[in-house]
Amino acid sequence: MKDKITIRKIAELAGVSSATVSKVLNNNGRYSEETRKKILDIIEKYNYQPNQVAKSLRTNKSKTIGIIVPDITNEFFAQIVLAIEKYCDPLGYSVFICNTGENEEKEIQHLKKLEQQRVDGLIYLSGSDKLLQMNTTLPIVCIDRKPKQKHAFIVTSDNFNGGYLAAKKLIENNCNHILIIRDYRDNIPTSDRVLGFESAIKDNSQNTISKYVLKVEVGIEQAKQAVTSLIKNNKFHFDGVFATTDWLAYGGMLALREHGIRIPEDVKIVGYDNISIAKYNSITSVNQNKELLGEKAAEILIGIIENKTDYFQDIVTIPVNLVERNSTFSIS
């Protein structure tokens, strides 16, 4: 924060008052075309940069928002963050990024820091319950998590339908014994995916379909090991696999491959998220519209901040779609 030229200096140079300069800068109040020209010239000439910090203090609006996210390195989150920033930038908002590593303490610390920076609003990407229950006066939009108690604005993917679509695809491909690999934790998005999946089984079959749920920690290796263990114990007699993330799908696929089980000939696989690991490995996946998730969240947040909108749904649900790849192709 080096010394920059101030509005007062500009005023002096233009032979007017700082109030007038301010008016010109913000196109409000009255001033003659002549003075406007003069002031703008000087501003140009001296490359004047308005001090947003002073402006923030005065107006009580910082033109910043904060994003609290587990890990920007996760492609899914990165895409959402990108979309948020893309939406905010043209509107003059700058965005703070805060990684938490899913650590609740860190989430809270970040929240406090952002409050002290007087951000105008927050977006929680997959925040913990503890974070969601903190009380703050800031407007908040949650993506991918539903706060159990508190009222908050929520943007979420249609997880139920995602699970439904996945099941439908497997059923269409004549899978009868299905393995579900899921995050062991009981979060709503995961559960909804599984519920949707089960619902499709009910709707589309005559109870001929069996399913087995494998709970694992989210990680390629963990999924791989869990599936390997099934195979080794002779418990793998499935012809379809649904995984609640692409990582889990990939991990499962690795285990199958290593044991000579062919995909899609012997087993069909559907993953979730449609991130690049699915793409590069030809895994059919339920696509989450990350751009829209981020964009909507930002749109709602800024809508609240500038209360340009009288009403917003509490929950906005973003549709999903199935992206078909090799892992579910029928060899007929």
Added chain:
Amino acid sequence: MKDKITIRKIAELAGVSSATVSKVLNNNGRYSEETRKKILDIIEKYNYQPNQVAKSLRTNKSKTIGIIVPDITNEFFAQIVLAIEKYCDPLGYSVFICNTGENEEKEIQHLKKLEQQRVDGLIYLSGSDKLLQMNTTLPIVCIDRKPKQKHAFIVTSDNFNGGYLAAKKLIENNCNHILIIRDYRDNIPTSDRVLGFESAIKDNSQNTISKYVLKVEVGIEQAKQAVTSLIKNNKFHFDGVFATTDWLAYGGMLALREHGIRIPEDVKIVGYDNISIAKYNSITSVNQNKELLGEKAAEILIGIIENKTDYFQDIVTIPVNLVERNSTFSIS
């Protein structure tokens, strides 16, 4: 930016002056243990959150930095950004993230916006020459780009050695006809990698090694097509491939596979960056230490900002290492 309790209110409640409260908050100046306790109690009780905006205005330090990056969605950049944020957070700095999509105009706009937010410093990840040549009084650290003219602090990976290591590995594996797939643009990191590669050829062979450079746009598809085209025109008689990014390596690999050319039996491949696409596809790759790149950049920047350091090298070079995978295994 809702109304919060101020330092003055705290002072009133504690029956002291705001100056005293400020001193307690910042542990400077003198005050009795008694008043300290009293003030801290009240702060706790009312959950007082110091207004960083006011503080910034007064002290001319915003405790924020900005990162200008092409695309946070790119895993390589994301890892660096994560490392930067991790370093900055405990030191009380918040970080603004700005994506540019490699658009020079957007870079400049972001620079201006960050200047207006009065960030204390900037980190450029792979910024364009135009951006690097903008004049600003802010301390700047560049990663992965060397400004041609201006003086600036630079953190860079040892690209030359990276290329060198890649070549050595291929030569060790008896590759004699090597295809180099590189970014068509003439940026320094890419060029250094190629220079290092060529240097290793000189050092390690008796001029028995031929090389052919294929310039492509950075993208999986582009690399794939370029290599496919070589194959179709019967111009592919290589036994080794070096690509200046993992994406290009992967694209090349896809083309080879499609035409029945086996890896590593017929052709060995070495990529660059060691991002997950290399991992998932068993491509040997030159690893860039993204954590250290980010951490060092942040360390230097904050060092400058707080001028705790009297001297910093202008250029800090981070070592690389080769991660060996299937794509270069010898079948002997």
Added chain:
DNA sequence: ATGAAAGCGCTAACAA
């Protein structure tokens, strides 16, 4: 159409 003046919340001399 323009300006004077107050004040946003904080810190840092300087006084007491």
Added chain:
DNA sequence: TTGTTAGCGCTTTCAT
């Protein structure tokens, strides 16, 4: 040890 005061750069009434 504590308080008084000025002022960071801006916006916003209210005069003129």
